[in-house]
Amino acid sequence: MDHASHNTPGVVSRSLAALGLLLAGCQDPMHIVTSADVLEEAAIALQAASEVSGTCTAMQDVLAADAVVLVSAPASASAWTCSYERGLTALHLIEIAAAGDFGYTVAAGQAGDSAAWHVLVWRQRRDSSWRVEAAMRTVHLFQASDGGPVTRAGRGWARAGRPLYQEAARVAMLKADRDMAAISMGAGSTVAYGEALSDSALYLRAGERPLSGRQRSLKWIRHQPGMVTWVPVGGAVARAGDLGYTYGMQTVRPPPPDTLLLTRAYLRLWRARPDSTWQIAVEVQGKASRAGM
Numbered sequence: 028m029d030h031a032s033h034n035t036p037g038v039v040s041r042s043l044a045a046l047g048l049l050l051a052g053c054q055d056p057m058h059i060v061t062s063a064d065v066l067e068e069a070a071i072a073l074q075a076a077s078e079v080s081g082t083c084t085a086m087q088d089v090l091a092a093d094a095v096v097l098v099s100a101p102a103s104a105s106a107w108t109c110s111y112e113r114g115l116t117a118l119h120l121i122e123i124a125a126a127g128d129f130g131y132t133v134a135a136g137q138a139g140d141s142a143a144w145h146v147l148v149w150r151q152r153r154d155s156s157w158r159v160e161a162a163m164r165t166v167h168l169f170q171a172s173d174g175g176p177v178t179r180a181g182r183g184w185a186r187a188g189r190p191l192y193q194e195a196a197r198v199a200m201l202k203a204d205r206d207m208a209a210i211s212m213g214a215g216s217t218v219a220y221g222e223a224l225s226d227s228a229l230y231l232r233a234g235e236r237p238l239s240g241r242q243r244s245l246k247w248i249r250h251q252p253g254m255v256t257w258v259p260v261g262g263a264v265a266r267a268g269d270l271g272y273t274y275g276m277q278t279v280r281p282p283p284p285d286t287l288l289l290t291r292a293y294l295r296l297w298r299a300r301p302d303s304t305w306q307i308a309v310e311v312q313g314k315a316s317r318a319g320m
Contacts (some may be wrong), residue, residue, distance in 0.1 A: 042150060063130070066149055069157040070118050070132045082136060082145075088161050091150070095261070097163040097274055097292040097313060113175045121227065122308065123296075124265030127151070131272070131296050133309065138157050142167045144309045146294060148272050150263075156216065161272055162313045163294040165233040196268025200297050202304040204259040204273045212256045217249045225298060227305040233291075234313040244310075254280040257293060269299045270308075277312065289315040 039229070052102035076085035090096070123130035128151045136143045170306075192224070211219035224230075230244040231237050239245045257277040266269030272295060280288035296309035 035225040038249050040135055047265070063121065063127070065155070065301065066123055066130050066132070066151075066157055067118070068312075069119055069149065070134065070147070074118060074134065078137070082173075086159070086162070090162070091158040091160045094159055095161045095274060097161075097294050097311075113281075118150040120309075121122060122270065122296075124267055126265060126267040126269075127263035127265075129270055131270075131309065133231075144237065144311075146231065146296070146309060148263075148294075148296070161274060161294060163313065165231050165287055165311060165313060167231075167234060167237060193264060193268050195273065196299065197262060197264045198297075199303065200271045200305050201262055201273060203297070204246060204257075204262070204275075208257050208259075216251070216255045217245060220307075220310075221245055223305075223307050224310075225308055228307050229309045231310065232312040237297065253279045253289070255279050271297050271305075273297065279315065282291075287317045289317055 073085055073089055079085075092185040118134045120133040121130065129149070131146065131148045134145045134147070136145060142166055143166045145162065145164045147159045149157045150159055150160050173316060200259065206221045207223050210222065210282060224244055226241045227239070228241050228244055229237070229239055230247070233248075238247055255277055258275055259273040259277040262273035274292070274294045277291050277293050280290075281287065281289065292313040294309075294311040295307055297305045298308045299305055
């Protein structure tokens with residue numbers, strides 16, 4: 028047996044291993060489309076159930092056992108409150124990770140004469156069903172539109188879905204959140220958000236008009252007084268590390284002579300860029316409460 032033929036099995040093994048890694052980092056586009064369709068069907072089913080049994084009951088049926096629900100502060104799934112029962116009226120936005128295992132939806136509902144926006148983070152289970160692992164809603168003193176075709180945000184690219192990569196992506200996303208808070212404390216929130224918001228970002232803050240787009244959001248942020256900072260409590264990412272979320276509490280220190288701090292919960296949806304940095308796809312801020320300094 029010559030040297031070349033002796034090495035053939037090793038060459039084949041290495042080639043197959045390389046092919047396996049390549050396939051792990053690439054996903055069939057049809058798989059992405061199908062997963063997005065299934066997630067959209069789950070969101071629409073939740074919408075239909077909320078019309079029949081109320082939003083609170085419908086939500087309890089889709090919340091994961093360890094789901095994080097943000098009201099005035101991060102809490103467990105049992106903290107979901109039933110302040111209104113009009114149901115979800117329109118699914119406005121859906122985005123799914125490239126591997127098809129993780130995504131989020133933004134839907135509108137009615138709370139009396141106001142609009143209530145639900146931002147839900149979904150993860151696909153082993154049986155292919157979807158469950159909500161993080162949720163937040165905000166109420167705005169503006170009517171929600173009847174909507175139109177559901178907007179599907181641009182999906183990312185598939186990356187290697189290895190556990191070590193997923194954890195590294197989660198750590199990098201949390202660091203991006205903390206770094207953004209440091210910039211906000213030093214240079215102000217306009218600079219911090221200006222570096223992080225995506226061009227198509229959706230900005231939802233309780234009691235204020237929803238804003239769509241980076242420039243519109245920054246124009247509003249620029250006119251808000253006080254210094255804003257925060258500490259992320261937790262977060263998670265998709266298997267391929269291309270989409271994720273963080274959540275925690277924000278603190279607003281108003282300008283003098285006001286001596287009372289404002290605190291509010293936040294949920295932030297992040298999208299990875301090709302250079303592995305992170306940008307904000309959706310920002311959700313809860314109702315602020317005051318606490319003495």
